[in-house]
Amino acid sequence: MSTWENFETNAIRTQTERSGQREHSVPIYATSSFVFNDAEQARALFANEEEGNIYSRFSNPNNDEFIEKLCLLEGVEDGMAMASGMAAMFVSMAAFLNQGDHLLICRSVFGSTHQITTQLLPRWGITHTYVDIHKPEDWEKGIGKNTKMIFLETPSNPGLDIIDLEFVGKLAKRHNLLLNVDNCFATPYLQNPAKYGADIVTHSATKFIDGQGRVIGGAVLGSKECIEKVRFFSRHTGPAMSPFNGWILSKSLETLAVRMEKHCENALHLARHLENHNEVLSVRYPFLPSHPNYKIAKKQMRLGGGMVSFELQGGIERGRKFLNSMKMISFSANLGDTRSIATHPASTTHSKLSVEERASVGITDGLIRISVGLENIQDIIDDIEQAIESSR
Ligand SMILES: Cc1ncc(COP(=O)(O)O)c(C=O)c1O
Numbered sequence: 001m002s003t004w005e006n007f008e009t010n011a012i013r014t015q016t017e018r019s020g021q022r023e024h025s026v027p028i029y030a031t032s033s034f035v036f037n038d039a040e041q042a043r044a045l046f047a048n049e050e051e052g053n054i055y056s057r058f059s060n061p062n063n064d065e066f067i068e069k070l071c072l073l074e075g076v077e078d079g080m081a082m083a084s085g086m087a088a089m090f091v092s093m094a095a096f097l098n099q100g101d102h103l104l105i106c107r108s109v110f111g112s113t114h115q116i117t118t119q120l121l122p123r124w125g126i127t128h129t130y131v132d133i134h135k136p137e138d139w140e141k142g143i144g145k146n147t148k149m150i151f152l153e154t155p156s157n158p159g160l161d162i163i164d165l166e167f168v169g170k171l172a173k174r175h176n177l178l179l180n181v182d183n184c185f186a187t188p189y190l191q192n193p194a195k196y197g198a199d200i201v202t203h204s205a206t207k208f209i210d211g212q213g214r215v216i217g218g219a220v221l222g223s224k225e226c227i228e229k230v231r232f233f234s235r236h237t238g239p240a241m242s243p244f245n246g247w248i249l250s251k252s253l254e255t256l257a258v259r260m261e262k263h264c265e266n267a268l269h270l271a272r273h274l275e276n277h278n279e280v281l282s283v284r285y286p287f288l289p290s291h292p293n294y295k296i297a298k299k300q301m302r303l304g305g306g307m308v309s310f311e312l313q314g315g316i317e318r319g320r321k322f323l324n325s326m327k328m329i330s331f332s333a334n335l336g337d338t339r340s341i342a343t344h345p346a347s348t349t350h351s352k353l354s355v356e357e358r359a360s361v362g363i364t365d366g367l368i369r370i371s372v373g374l375e376n377i378q379d380i381i382d383d384i385e386q387a388i389e390s391s392r
Helices: 007-013 039-046 061-074 085-094 111-124 137-141 165-174 224-237 243-253 256-275 294-300 315-325 355-360 377-390
Strands: 078-082 102-106 127-131 147-153 178-182 200-204 218-222 280-284 307-312 341-343 367-371
Touching: 007 061, 007 256, 061 078, 061 218, 061 243, 078 085, 078 224, 078 243, 085 111, 085 147, 085 178, 085 200, 085 218, 085 224, 102 111, 111 127, 111 147, 137 165, 147 165, 165 178, 165 294, 218 224, 256 280, 256 307, 256 377, 307 315, 315 367, 315 377
Parallel strands: 102 127, 102 147, 147 178, 178 200
Antiparallel strands: 078 218, 200 218, 280 307, 307 367, 341 367
């Protein structure tokens, strides 16, 4: 396949080879298996002497196209599509960590990543240490003899904390550790962790990559050497993406750049508006100068992202009333959609964490997270304003 200089062109023009039907848009390869021309080809494919499809649990043209694009956009060599973001997170750890290994991980990770770390990995003898992202010196202190991997998420969900990728990338290299970055909130349009030394880049493609709230998907990306391990693990454990989802997500990447520009423009506008609101206690947005990691965000992100979180005066009760008063903005557990979505992390995605655990990652009872959609910004602001008014 050819490659181009620019993000948008790679996202649009990277396509599976045209079939004999001369289609312009790539069809869905809804097939569980592929036929062998003869016994010799079957043998060579299974022996990895010939490249090609065998069975859709291993590979499929739609998923391969999606991954080929993502690799170009992230600047990495290889990858594998996964059935969900969480399949990607789990595989990206399980393919590398062995009994007795230690994982160094930022405290502000997505709720299910926290469950994998604290409930599942210990069952296989894999320990962890959480690092408070407000104490960067703790990264180095947390490294032990058996530390194998650093895992982090930036910007984090839902606190929108920013971790310095250059700093952690250098640290990982110095200590010969694998660096694994969940790049879900930024997408490859805003940030490329591999540029700072990440060995593995993971995605929930369900969010901004899909962009329209239609399918669940994920990806693990990295060097050929790393993805060999991921491929072995997933080929035999089966978290493969469906070809239909691969087809949808590859099409979605075609519009990622224009969508992210608009998500970020609307989000910055909303963040500035809320910052001046006398009933809003605080606002978090990576490209607001008031964000504690503003300088780092500016260094490593092209734009500030599509997520804004804020704390309304009045705590949990006010937060509840606010969510019940919204007329247009959806109250849903997803993000990264064309439609703006509000969530209340304390009672939903992060409800499994204790109050203390939530507090340590900046999730207060009244915190509201907005995934800023692509509606007209005035309609988004009007709905938030009327919900603030009605929730008094
Ligand atoms: C940062 C982050 N990582 C991973 C996931 C999990 O992705 P999925 O829901 O596609 O399994 C999410 C879901 O919200 C997320 O926000």
